[in-house]
Amino acid sequence: MSNTEYPKMLYSGDKESYSSRIVHTAEEEQQFRGIGLMDYADLPDPEPKVEAPSEAPQGFVTTEQFDAVAERLAAAESEIERLKQGGIKTVDYSTYTKEELQALITEQGKTFKSSDTKAELIAILES
Numbered sequence: 001m002s003n004t005e006y007p008k009m010l011y012s013g014d015k016e017s018y019s020s021r022i023v024h025t026a027e028e029e030q031q032f033r034g035i036g037l038m039d040y041a042d043l044p045d046p047e048p049k050v051e052a053p054s055e056a057p058q059g060f061v062t063t064e065q066f067d068a069v070a071e072r073l074a075a076a077e078s079e080i081e082r083l084k085q086g087g088i089k090t091v092d093y094s095t096y097t098k099e100e101l102q103a104l105i106t107e108q109g110k111t112f113k114s115s116d117t118k119a120e121l122i123a124i125l126e127s
Contacts (some may be wrong), residue, residue, distance in 0.1 A: 005021065006023065006024055006026075006029075007020055007021075007022050007024045007026060008029070009021070009040070009076055010023055010029065010033065010037035010038060010039070011037060011038060011039070011040050012036055012037050012038070013024075013041055014043055014045060014046045014047070015040070015043045015044070015045055015046060016045075016046035017046065018043060021037055024089060027088040031124070032091065038078050043119050047053050091125075093121075093122040093125055093126070094118075094122065098118050098121065101118065101122065101125065104125055105121060105125060108125070110124055110125075112124055
């Protein structure tokens, strides 16, 4: 205990946010120091304030956005695997007649010359 005259002030909290109590006697001082009150100089410095951002920082995505992208990625990976296993079916136009090739070209809205060979018709379909 100090040799300071009374009344004097004792504090609790930190140097920025504290409460105080006036003590009038040595007995009161001893009682309040026993429950943690101290001189102002002995108060700890305040903890630095860390404020949570009100919204996600720029460049970050929300959990919902991340989950949606993850679902789309999983679906795309599944489709890629399915295509790898089943293979992509290609049409063998060489088994078609010239008339069948001309009909397919017309269905696709493309044009051909009546003098085009079967090979030329296949090239039109594959382009």
